Structures are given as structure tokens and as C-alpha cells.
Amino acid sequence: MSNKPANQVIHILLVEDDEIDAMGIQRAFRKQKIANPIHVAENGIEALNMLRSSNGHGPMPRPYLILLDLNMPQMNGIEFLEELRKDPDLNDSLVFVLTTSDDDRDKVAAYEKHVAGYMVKAKAGEDFLHLMELLDGYWRYVEFPPEKHGVR
Amino acid sequence: MNWKRCVSDWLLPAAVAAVIFAIDAFIELGVAAAVLYVVVVWLAYSRGNPRGVVIAAGGCSLLTLAGLALSPPGGEILQVLANRGLALFAIWITALLCHRVLQLTQDQRQRAEAAEETAAELKVKAKASARKSRALASIAEDLRQERRRLRAETKERNRLSAIVESTEDAVVGKTLDGIVTNWNHGAETLYGYAAEEMIGQPIAQVVPDDRLDELSDIMDRLRRGQSVKHLETVRVDKSGTRRNVSLTISPIRDPAGSIVGASAIARDITERKAAESALRERDERITTLLDSTGEGIYGVDCEGNCIFANAASARLLGYDSPDKFLGRNMHDLIHYQRPDGSPYPNNECRIYLAFRENCGAHVDDELLWRKDGSSFEAEYWSNPVYKERALVGAVVTFVDITERKRLEGEQRKLHNDLEHRVEERTAELREANRALSESDTFFHLLVEQVWDYAIFRLDTKGRVSRWNEGAERLSGYTEQEILGHDFSVFYTPKDRSADRPGRELQTVCQAGRMEGECWRLRKDGSRYWANVVVTALRDEQQNLTGFIYIARDITKRQIAKQEMERMASVVRDSNDAVTVQELDGTITAWNRGAERLYGYSEQEMLGRNIAETIPEEVRFLADEMTQSIKEGKLIDSLETQRKTKDGRVLDIWLTVTALLDPEGLLRGVATTERDVTELKATHAKLQHANEELEEAIEAVTRSNAELDQFAYVASHDLKSPLRAIDSLAKWIVEDAGEDLPESCRAHLGKMQQRVQRMEKLLTDLLHYSRAGRILYEPEGVDTGQLVHEIIELVAKPEGFLITVADNMPTIETARPPLEHVFLNLVTNAIKHHNRPDGRIELSVRHRHEFYEFSVADDGPGIDPKFHERIFGMFQTLQPRDKVEGSGMGLAVIKKVVESYGGTIRVDSTAGCGTTFRFTWPTSHPSQTEAAQTEQLSQSPAWEPKQELMHVQ
CATH class of the missing domain: 1.20.5 (Single alpha-helices involved in coiled-coils or other helix-helix interfaces)
Known part of the structure; x- marks a missing residue:
């Protein structure tokens, strides 16, 4: 991220109910000296609120990338994706699934909601090392969707 | 005289008489009052009836006498009587006078009347005489002629008297009383009495006593004016001799026509009678003769009408009497039809040829017809009959020749x-x-x-002297070999030692022939069951010249017979009921099984109808079955019901066999019946149990699915905290850095190790629960290639050698489970090997529908006492800290192998290496097993690659 302009800093929304997992990912980011701002939501409802700025902090700054766990209380990952794709303001969001579930049904459901990638935590590597490598490369070369109002 | 006149005639006299009587009654008897009755007589006279005068006199006399009794007494008795007498005298004198006067008066009147009548007649006659005057002359002439005739008659009578007197016939005159009045010369001659003797005598004198009735009959007839003509009777003459006479008796009338007597003319016919009697006797003899002959004889006149016939002719022609023929045309009666049925015209009759052509005929080819319309073949002779050289008819003789013709x-x-x-x-x-x-x-x-029969000849000693091809074929001896040998070589040693051959020949010598069945020997010592006929040969002098021996091999027939008997006994004694019925249900066989099953004995059931054992409600089944069999449909078996003797109803499984006769016609059915009552009950129980089992299976399936869900949840939810612990432990070490005491670092290290083991256990547990429950599409798996890929994949120490047999097959099967098994066995072999230069050999054997794969190592081996345990869950032989493992590997392998129908076992002894052998089907499991597998696999799919990693 360092080579990108300041206004092009990519925000990361981590939707994860497991505190330890969230801590682990944050540690991984720190360890890799990745300074992108990380926002954490404990479930789908909270994540949607953060994206729609209905909690008073203003909408999620773009460009952003969502790391989504599937097994969560209140609104799980698949339900969250459903709401997200229905929302015209948010339906272009980039989402990576990062979960413990190895179930094909989950994979199928997730890709049907047009996720950018599905990653099982067990394969994310020691200290999410593979995840870090992936993200580093990803946002270096991949163009993110532009501001929607700008397009209009 | 009518009533009025009667009253007027008599009233006055009667009244007068009454007055006189009254006076008489009141006057004394002494007065002659009764004289007054004379008045009454006078009054009667005045009526002019003479009879009335007499009656009046009579009545007055009675009144006079009555007055005697009624008048009051007076005078003397004599005076009274004199008075009364006087009165009576007066009455009667008067009466007589009156009567006489009246009579005279009457006569005079009648004469006067007659004179008047005559006068009237004379007037009439006078008129008539005028008319008849002309005829008077001729009447006078007639009278003259009449007088002449009378004179002639008188002369004639005198002449007749002379004739009567001179005739030889006896002429007798008699009165109606039978007194003889005339007796002529003929009578004198005939009877021997002179006229003087008989005139005035009764005629009965010449009538024999036994004919007196006849005489009185004759007299009666005469009195009635009838005459008797030609009465042939008997009379006696003076000498007492009986004489046959012919009598003609006529009544004699006086000129007024009254019968006054009779004249009898008698002719002596004694001689004629004798001649007649002789003639009759001859006739009778001839008739008897004719009647006694068996031939029918009849005579005909020239018209062909019968004039006589004998009894035989009536008998032969069926009439009750020969008289029936008399006067009949015999041809029309008995000869009217020819034998061919055509009518036989009278004019062609061959019988009548006798009088028509005047030649005899002899015929025996025609029929005569009886009264009843039947006919018989007859032979007849017809000959003409002459009387005084004139042809008068024919006599015909005939006989019934039916019997003769038949005999002929x-x-x-x-x-x-x-x-x-x-x-x-x-x-x-x-x-x-x-x-x-x-x-x-x-x-x-x-x-x-002859091939089928052994035919050979023995001499008298029992040595073979002739030999045919059949014998050679049957016994195996050639002619050269056997000629001259004793025939006992054909007998079994047992028979020979019992001298059966000798005894049999002896029997044949006595009986001439013997037939039997017995075992015989061939040349090679084998036996056959033979039908044997031995016949003794004798020459014309009955000397024994040898024997003919005929034998036939009927072993097959015998075996078949025994087989049949055995079968029959099997059927008879079979526990299954076997019955045979005719098409109408009549039972013809009933074996012991049937006796046991139904309780009826064979004797009870034979001849009865099977329907008696069939309950009403299933009788239609039996009817349908019979109908189907009759229609030629094949019925194997059916379930129905039967009733036992004690009334129980059994469920019966019936097997039906149609019984055909040699022509292939259906004659009946044989049925084998088995009591399936209990079987049905068991079946019902079984079905019930099955249902329960299915429920249980469903429950198990449900619980399996729950278990699966549990395993999945466990793998996820239990693993998350584990990873968190692991991460936290790591972060402690990282964050504390050099500040962390060494002991803490070691503890945290062990904690991480246990966390990893825990995670492995959870993974393997999950795999075990899923093993064999996932359906994979079968594919062609080259097992050689498969194991080579695994060998390359697994980590192995330097110097470790793994060899694979060349004959590894390609199997149509699911790849992932087979790969799992191989991988785990190979990794186990490496993991548990005690040397770095270990060797592993993979090989295969084809065993029926399975391949048996072997993974053999030369490692430390496993003590046989652990062989059972190693396939259990969570079992390890080494401490887990020494050799890392969940203890689930072999348990999972076993479960996978068994889910595909295979088996796994271990061959090992401590120190000598270990060989695991498992079998795998050569073809994919059947669809049902697959379906079952699918049903059970409602769990998240598992990934072989990941599995592989976990096992490592």
C-alpha cells in the first residue's frame, strides 16, 4: 500500500466473530507491516451498519475490501452476502471469504454471491502468511471499483 | 141303465116297500101285513123289466122275513108262520106271473122289430134283384157245374179210398184223442195188427214207451192245425219189433173246418236207415282219416269253392274249424298273393289248374296265407276229381314246408x-x-x-451246443469260447453253489418249460438282471434231446421298476400329503402324509370326493383350478384351504400335476399339499419383525445423520477454540520474547503439541464417521499407477525401498476410498518401521470376485495378541508422544474396506515384519448397496486430498 496514493488507501472490513481469529489477522497485518486501516465487525448486521454508515461514523471509505467469516451469530456470512448484493450502493463490494468451513455447500453458496475468493483458515497458513501474500499482491495489481457517485 | 133312470125305476117300489115294512113293524105278527109287498112286485112289473120283478120279489121276501123278527109279538106261532108263508107265496106267485108276462111281451116286440127290418131289406133286395136278374142264368149254370163237380169229387173220394186202402204205406186215421178210426192194409202189414183189432183202440198201442212224449207233441201240433211231415221215428209192431218209420201226419177237418181227427201215413224205413247208418259210418271213417292226417286236405268244386276240408287244413291255415272253408273260394281265401308280394289272380291259380286244365299240379315254391294274414311256404298237390267220368272239382293236399325249407x-x-x-x-x-x-x-x-435275446441250445447235460449273436452280445462269450461249456458259467457263484442250474434243468425236464427272472453273469463278471425262458426239447418218442435257453437283459426295466417302487413308496410315505383325484374329484390315492395332515385314513377317503375336504368359502378356487386344468392351462401351485376330519381349517400350499393317460388325455390330477398354517403365522411374524426392523433402520439412519451433523459441528466448533489456544500460546511466546522463562516456553510447546493431537483426533473421528458413506462414481482405476503416485507423494527416509508387483489390475471402482486405503497402509508401514532401510512390497492376487492386495513390510512386526485390537478405534501400540497418531487409521481403513464388501486382516509376528491384506471387489458394488450408501450419505463431502494430509 505504500506505493499507492494516500487517497487510494484501501480499507479493510474484517467481519469475524472469533476474537482470537480477528486478533490473529490483525497481528499478521502488523507483522507484515501492512498499515491499511482495518475495521472489525462481529457479525453481518454490524458489518452492514458500518458499510451504510448507519452507526453515525459515516460510510465506509472506498476503496475497501471485505474479509468475511461465514459462521457467525445473528447474521451469518451467506445472509450478509445476500443483503449486500441486494443493496445498490454496496453490490459492487469486493468480498473474500475467510472461514473454517470446508463444506462444498458453503463454497457454492458463497461464489453464487460473487465473492472474489474463498479461503479456508486452516490453509491460510502459519500466522495467515498466505493470506497476507495474497492480499499484498491483489491490491497491488487489481483495480478496485471506483466511487459510485463519481461515475454518475 | 143310467143313474136317473135307475132312481126313477126303483124309487117308487123302494118307497112303497119301506112304507109296508114300517106298517109291518108296527102291526102285530098275527096280521098278514106282509101280503102288501105284492104291491111292490106290481110296481116293478109296471116298469117292464122281467129281471126287476125278480129282484123286487127277492127284496120283499127278505123284508117279510125281517118283519118276523122286528114286528111286535102277537098271535100264535103257527098263525104267524102261516101269515108269513102266505105273504111269501103271494109275493112269489105275483112275481112269476109278472115275469112270464113281461117275457112274452118282450118276444113279441122283438119279432115285430125283426119283421120291420126284413121288410126294409126286402125293399133293398128287390132293387138289387132287378140289377142281378141277368146274371141269374149264369149262376144257375154255375150251380149245375158245381153239382157235376161234386159228383166227380164223390167219385174221386171213393177212388182215393180205394187207393188208400191198397197203398203199401200205412194210412191210419185217428181222432184227436188218439183213437184209431181208420186202419188200412198198409197199416196191417206194417204193424201186424188187423183193422178190426185196431179201430177204436188208442194209437199209443204202436208207439214205444220212450216215444210217448213225441206222440203227445204230435197231437198238440195237430190240435193247433199244424201237420207233421216226414218225421223219422220208431214204432213197434204187434210182435214188439221196433220199426223205423217216416211219419207224415195231417189234421182232418170237417166240412165246417173244425179239426176232428188226423191221418197218419207211415212208411217203414228200417232198411233205408240201416243203409244210411252204414254210409254215415263210412263217411265218419273217411273224415276221421282225413282229420287224422297232418296234411291239409280240401276239396273244391269247379267254381273253386270249398266243398270239404279236413281239420289239419284249418289248423295249418289258422282257422278254428274246417267248416269255415265250406262254400268259400279257396284261392281268394288262402292263395291270393305270390311270394314276391304281388297279387295272385284267381284265373292264374295253379291249384285250379286241376279242374280248369284237367291236369294235376305239384307246387312247392308258393305261399299260403293264414287267417291272421301271415303266410307259410307250402307244398301242395292238386288233382282233378271225377264223378261218373265227369270232372266235378279238385282235391288239394298241402303241407307247411317252412321248417323243411329252413332245414334245407x-x-x-x-x-x-x-x-x-x-x-x-x-x-x-x-x-x-x-x-x-x-x-x-x-x-x-x-x-x-436276434440281437436282443440270447438264444442258445443246451444238450441234455447242460452244455452249450448252439449259440446266437444275441447271446454273444449279452454274455460276452463268442461261439468258439462257449460251445461245449456248461451253462452254469452264466450263474452267480452263489447260485452255482446252491446248484441252481441243475435244479432248474430238472424243473424244465418235469414241467417242459420254466420262466423266471434272476441275476446272471457276463464273461467280464458284471451282472445283469435277466428274464429267462427255458424249454425242453424232445424228439417224437418224447426222449429229451436238449434245451432251448432264451434270456433277455431287463436290468434297465428292473431298475426302472425298482425306481418306480421306490418313488411310489416315497410318495406313499411322504410327509407331504399327496392325493390323486379323478376329474370329478373322486379320490383314488391318499398317502400317509394326507392321513396325517387331514386325519382321514386311506380306507375312509378312497372313492370319496375331494370336495368334502374343501371349505365352502374356497370351493370356487378348486372349481377354477379344475376348470383351468381341463382347459389345458398349466397350474403349478396355489394357496388355498382344506378342512381336517376334526373340523380344523388349514392353510394349504397346493402343487398340482395333471395326470395324462398314454394318449395324452387328461385323466385326473395329483396334488401335493403342505400345511402352511404355521408358515403363514411365521411369515406374518417375520413381516412384523421386518417392519420393526425397518423402523429401527430408519431410526438408525436418522441417528446416523444426527451423528454426522454432530461430527461436522464438532470438527468446526471444537477446532476453532483449539486453534485459538494454539494461536494464543504462540503469541505468548512471540510477545514475551527473551523474557519468557525456559520452563514456560517448554510448557507452551507441549500445550501446542496436545492441541495439534486433539485436532488430529477430531479430524480422524470425522473421517471415521463418514467412511464408506459417500457415493463415488466408479471409474477405471489402474491400481499400479495409483500406488506409484502414492509412493511419490509420501515422505520416506532415504534408503527406504518400496516395490510394486507388475500384475496390479485395473478395476472399475471408486478411486478415492481405494486410494485412502493404500495411502494409509503405506504411510503406516513407513511410520512404524524401526529401520531407515526398510522395504515395503505391494502385491495382488485374484480371488474369485475380489482382488486381494497385500502391503508387506519388514518392520518390527505386531504381536498376534494385538491383531484384533489394532483395528479398533483410538488404539495405538506406541505411546502417542513417541509415534504421533490418533489410533484411528486402521479403524477407518477397516470400515472403508468393509463398506465395499471386502475384508482386511494382518499377518505378523513380532520381529518378522507385518503384512496387511485386504480384498477389494473386482466390480463395483450393486445398485442397491449404492442406493443404501447414497441414502446414508447426507453429510458434507470429504476431500481425499485433505484426508491424505490428515493421515500424514
Whole structure:
């Protein structure tokens, strides 16, 4: 991220109910000296609120990338994706699934909601090392969707 | 005289009489008052009736006498009587006078009347005489002639008297009382009495006592004016001799016509009678003669009408009396039809030829017809009859020749038969002669070429002297070998030692022939069951010349017979009921099984109808079955019901066999019946159990699915905290850095190790629960290639050698589970090997429908006492800290192998290496197993690659 302009800093929304997992990912980011701002939501409802700025902090700054766990209380990952794709303001969001579930049904459901990638935590590597490598490369070369109002 | 006149005539006299009587009654008897009655008589007289005068006198007399009793007494008795007498005298004198006067008066009146009448007649006659005056002359002439005739008559009478007197016939005159008045010369001659003797005598004198009735009859008839003509009777003459006379008696009338007597003319017919009697006797003799002959004889006149016939002719023609023929035309009566049924005209009659052509006829080919319309064949002779050289008719003699014709026919037939037989017999003899000449050669050919029968000849000692091909074929001896040998070689040693051959020949000598069945030996020692006929041969002098021995191999038949008997006994004694019924249900066989099953004995059931054992409600089944069998449909078996003797109803499984006769016609059915009552009950129980089992399976399936869900949840939810612990432990070490005491670092290290083991256990547990429950599409798996890929994949120490047999097959099967098994066995072998230069050999054997794969190492081996345990869950032989493992590997392998129908076992002893062998089906499991597998696999799919990693 360092080579990108300041206004092009990519925000990361981590939707994860497991505190330890969230801590682990944050540690991984720190360890890799990745300074992108990380926002954490404990479930789908909270994540949607953060994206729609209905909690008073203003909408999620773009460009952003969502790391989504599937097994969560209140609104799980698949339900969250459903709401997200229905929302015209948010339906272009980039989402990576990062979960413990190895179930094909989950994979199928997730890709049907047009996720950018599905990653099982067990394969994310020691200290999410593979995840870090992936993200580093990803946002270096991949163009993110532009501001929607700008397009209009 | 009418009533009025009667009253007027008599009233006055009666009244007067009454007054006089009254006066008389009141006057004394002494007064002659009764004289007054004279007045009454006078009054009667005045009426002019003479009879009335007498009656009046009579009545007055009575009144006078009555007055005697009624008048009051007076005077003397004499005076009274004198008075009364006087009165009576006066009355009667008066009466007589009056009566006489009246009579005279009456006569005079009658004469006067008659004179008047005569006068009237004279007037009439006077008129008539005027008319008749002309005829008077001729009447006078007539009277003259009459007088002449009378004179002639008188002369004639005198002449007749002379004739009567002179005739030889006896002429007798008699009165109606039978007194003789005339007796002529003929009578004198006939009766021997002179006229003087008989005149004035009763005629009965010449009538014999036994004919007196006849005489009185004659007299009666005469009195009635009838006459008797030609009465043939008997009279006696003076000498007492009976004389046959012919009497003609006529009544004699006086000129007024009254019968005054009779004249009898008698002629002596004694001689004629004798002649007649002789003639009659001759006739009778002839009739008897005719009647006694059996031939029918009748005579005809020239018209063909019968004039006599004998009894035989009536009998033969069916009439009750020969009289029935008299006067009948015999041709029309008995000869009217020809034998061919056509009518036989009278004018062609051959019987009548006798009088028509005047020649005799003899015919025996025609019929005569009886009264009842039947006919018989008759032979007849018809001959003309002459009387005083004139042809008067014919006499016909006939006999019934029906019987004769029949006998003739029979005789002819017998004769023909006899001739025919003679011819036949001759032909037979000729044929026999010819056959005999051929038979020798034929017989030899026959005997020698018969194959199915052993035919050979024995001499008197029992040695074989002739031998045919059949014998060679049957016994195996050639002619050269056997000729001259004793026939006992054909007998079994047992028979020989019992001298059966000798005894049999002896029997044949006595009986001439013997037939039997027994075991016989072939040349090679094998036995056959033979039917044997032995016949003694004798020459013309009955000397024994040898024996003919004919044997036939009936072993097959015997075996078949025994087989049949055995079968019959099997059927008879079978526990299953076997019955045989005719088409109408009549039972003809009932075995012991049936006796046991139904309780009826064979004797009870034979001849009864099977329907008696069929309950009403299933009888239609039996009817349908019979109908189907009759229609030729095949019925194997059916379930129905039968009733036992004690009334129980059994469920019966019936197997039906149609019984056909040799022509293939259905004759009946045999049924095998088995009591399936209990079986049905068991079946019902089984079904119930099955249902329960299915429920249980469903429950198990449900619980399996729950378990699966549990395993999944466990793998996820239990693993998350584990990873968190692991991460936290790591972060402690990282964050504390050099500040962390060494002991803490070691503890945290062990904690991480246990966390990893825990995670492995959870993974393996998950795999175990899923093993074999996932359906994979079968594919062609080259097992050689598969194991090579695994070998390359697994980490192995340097120097470790793994070899694979060349004959690894390609199997159509699911790849992932097979890969799992191989991988785990290979990794186990490496993991548990105690040397770095270990060797592993993979090989295969084809065993039926399975391949048996072996993974053999030369490692430390496993003590046989652990062989069972190693396939259990969570079992390890090494401490987990020494060799890392969940203890689930072999348990999972076993479960996978068994889910595909295979088995796994271990061959090992401590120190000698270990060989795991498992079998895998050569083809993919069947669809049902697959379906079951699918049903059970409602769990998240598992990934072989990941599995592989976990096992490592």
C-alpha cells in the first residue's frame, strides 16, 4: 500500500466473530507491516451498519475490501452476502471469504454471491502468511471499483 | 141303465116297500101285513123289466122275513108262520106271473122289430134283384157245374179210398184223442195188427214207451192245425219189433173246418236207415282219416269253392274249424298273393289248374296265407276229381314246408361251410407245408440274428451246443469260447453253489418249460438282471434231446421298476400329503402324509370326493383350478384351504400335476399339499419383525445423520477454540520474547503439541464417521499407477525401498476410498518401521470376485495378541508422544474396506515384519448397496486430498 496514493488507501472490513481469529489477522497485518486501516465487525448486521454508515461514523471509505467469516451469530456470512448484493450502493463490494468451513455447500453458496475468493483458515497458513501474500499482491495489481457517485 | 133312470125305476117300489115294512113293524105278527109287498112286485112289473120283478120279489121276501123278527109279538106261532108263508107265496106267485108276462111281451116286440127290418131289406133286395136278374142264368149254370163237380169229387173220394186202402204205406186215421178210426192194409202189414183189432183202440198201442212224449207233441201240433211231415221215428209192431218209420201226419177237418181227427201215413224205413247208418259210418271213417292226417286236405268244386276240408287244413291255415272253408273260394281265401308280394289272380291259380286244365299240379315254391294274414311256404298237390267220368272239382293236399325249407337252408349252409373249411384246411396245410420247408433256414437266420435275446441250445447235460449273436452280445462269450461249456458259467457263484442250474434243468425236464427272472453273469463278471425262458426239447418218442435257453437283459426295466417302487413308496410315505383325484374329484390315492395332515385314513377317503375336504368359502378356487386344468392351462401351485376330519381349517400350499393317460388325455390330477398354517403365522411374524426392523433402520439412519451433523459441528466448533489456544500460546511466546522463562516456553510447546493431537483426533473421528458413506462414481482405476503416485507423494527416509508387483489390475471402482486405503497402509508401514532401510512390497492376487492386495513390510512386526485390537478405534501400540497418531487409521481403513464388501486382516509376528491384506471387489458394488450408501450419505463431502494430509 505504500506505493499507492494516500487517497487510494484501501480499507479493510474484517467481519469475524472469533476474537482470537480477528486478533490473529490483525497481528499478521502488523507483522507484515501492512498499515491499511482495518475495521472489525462481529457479525453481518454490524458489518452492514458500518458499510451504510448507519452507526453515525459515516460510510465506509472506498476503496475497501471485505474479509468475511461465514459462521457467525445473528447474521451469518451467506445472509450478509445476500443483503449486500441486494443493496445498490454496496453490490459492487469486493468480498473474500475467510472461514473454517470446508463444506462444498458453503463454497457454492458463497461464489453464487460473487465473492472474489474463498479461503479456508486452516490453509491460510502459519500466522495467515498466505493470506497476507495474497492480499499484498491483489491490491497491488487489481483495480478496485471506483466511487459510485463519481461515475454518475 | 143310467143313474136317473135307475132312481126313477126303483124309487117308487123302494118307497112303497119301506112304507109296508114300517106298517109291518108296527102291526102285530098275527096280521098278514106282509101280503102288501105284492104291491111292490106290481110296481116293478109296471116298469117292464122281467129281471126287476125278480129282484123286487127277492127284496120283499127278505123284508117279510125281517118283519118276523122286528114286528111286535102277537098271535100264535103257527098263525104267524102261516101269515108269513102266505105273504111269501103271494109275493112269489105275483112275481112269476109278472115275469112270464113281461117275457112274452118282450118276444113279441122283438119279432115285430125283426119283421120291420126284413121288410126294409126286402125293399133293398128287390132293387138289387132287378140289377142281378141277368146274371141269374149264369149262376144257375154255375150251380149245375158245381153239382157235376161234386159228383166227380164223390167219385174221386171213393177212388182215393180205394187207393188208400191198397197203398203199401200205412194210412191210419185217428181222432184227436188218439183213437184209431181208420186202419188200412198198409197199416196191417206194417204193424201186424188187423183193422178190426185196431179201430177204436188208442194209437199209443204202436208207439214205444220212450216215444210217448213225441206222440203227445204230435197231437198238440195237430190240435193247433199244424201237420207233421216226414218225421223219422220208431214204432213197434204187434210182435214188439221196433220199426223205423217216416211219419207224415195231417189234421182232418170237417166240412165246417173244425179239426176232428188226423191221418197218419207211415212208411217203414228200417232198411233205408240201416243203409244210411252204414254210409254215415263210412263217411265218419273217411273224415276221421282225413282229420287224422297232418296234411291239409280240401276239396273244391269247379267254381273253386270249398266243398270239404279236413281239420289239419284249418289248423295249418289258422282257422278254428274246417267248416269255415265250406262254400268259400279257396284261392281268394288262402292263395291270393305270390311270394314276391304281388297279387295272385284267381284265373292264374295253379291249384285250379286241376279242374280248369284237367291236369294235376305239384307246387312247392308258393305261399299260403293264414287267417291272421301271415303266410307259410307250402307244398301242395292238386288233382282233378271225377264223378261218373265227369270232372266235378279238385282235391288239394298241402303241407307247411317252412321248417323243411329252413332245414334245407341250414343243411346247404353246413355243407358249404364244411366245403369251405376243407378248402381252408387244405390251403393251410399247403401253406404249412411250404412254410415248413422254408422254416428251417428262416429259423436259423432268425435265431442267429436276434440281437436282443440270447438264444442258445443246451444238450441234455447242460452244455452249450448252439449259440446266437444275441447271446454273444449279452454274455460276452463268442461261439468258439462257449460251445461245449456248461451253462452254469452264466450263474452267480452263489447260485452255482446252491446248484441252481441243475435244479432248474430238472424243473424244465418235469414241467417242459420254466420262466423266471434272476441275476446272471457276463464273461467280464458284471451282472445283469435277466428274464429267462427255458424249454425242453424232445424228439417224437418224447426222449429229451436238449434245451432251448432264451434270456433277455431287463436290468434297465428292473431298475426302472425298482425306481418306480421306490418313488411310489416315497410318495406313499411322504410327509407331504399327496392325493390323486379323478376329474370329478373322486379320490383314488391318499398317502400317509394326507392321513396325517387331514386325519382321514386311506380306507375312509378312497372313492370319496375331494370336495368334502374343501371349505365352502374356497370351493370356487378348486372349481377354477379344475376348470383351468381341463382347459389345458398349466397350474403349478396355489394357496388355498382344506378342512381336517376334526373340523380344523388349514392353510394349504397346493402343487398340482395333471395326470395324462398314454394318449395324452387328461385323466385326473395329483396334488401335493403342505400345511402352511404355521408358515403363514411365521411369515406374518417375520413381516412384523421386518417392519420393526425397518423402523429401527430408519431410526438408525436418522441417528446416523444426527451423528454426522454432530461430527461436522464438532470438527468446526471444537477446532476453532483449539486453534485459538494454539494461536494464543504462540503469541505468548512471540510477545514475551527473551523474557519468557525456559520452563514456560517448554510448557507452551507441549500445550501446542496436545492441541495439534486433539485436532488430529477430531479430524480422524470425522473421517471415521463418514467412511464408506459417500457415493463415488466408479471409474477405471489402474491400481499400479495409483500406488506409484502414492509412493511419490509420501515422505520416506532415504534408503527406504518400496516395490510394486507388475500384475496390479485395473478395476472399475471408486478411486478415492481405494486410494485412502493404500495411502494409509503405506504411510503406516513407513511410520512404524524401526529401520531407515526398510522395504515395503505391494502385491495382488485374484480371488474369485475380489482382488486381494497385500502391503508387506519388514518392520518390527505386531504381536498376534494385538491383531484384533489394532483395528479398533483410538488404539495405538506406541505411546502417542513417541509415534504421533490418533489410533484411528486402521479403524477407518477397516470400515472403508468393509463398506465395499471386502475384508482386511494382518499377518505378523513380532520381529518378522507385518503384512496387511485386504480384498477389494473386482466390480463395483450393486445398485442397491449404492442406493443404501447414497441414502446414508447426507453429510458434507470429504476431500481425499485433505484426508491424505490428515493421515500424514
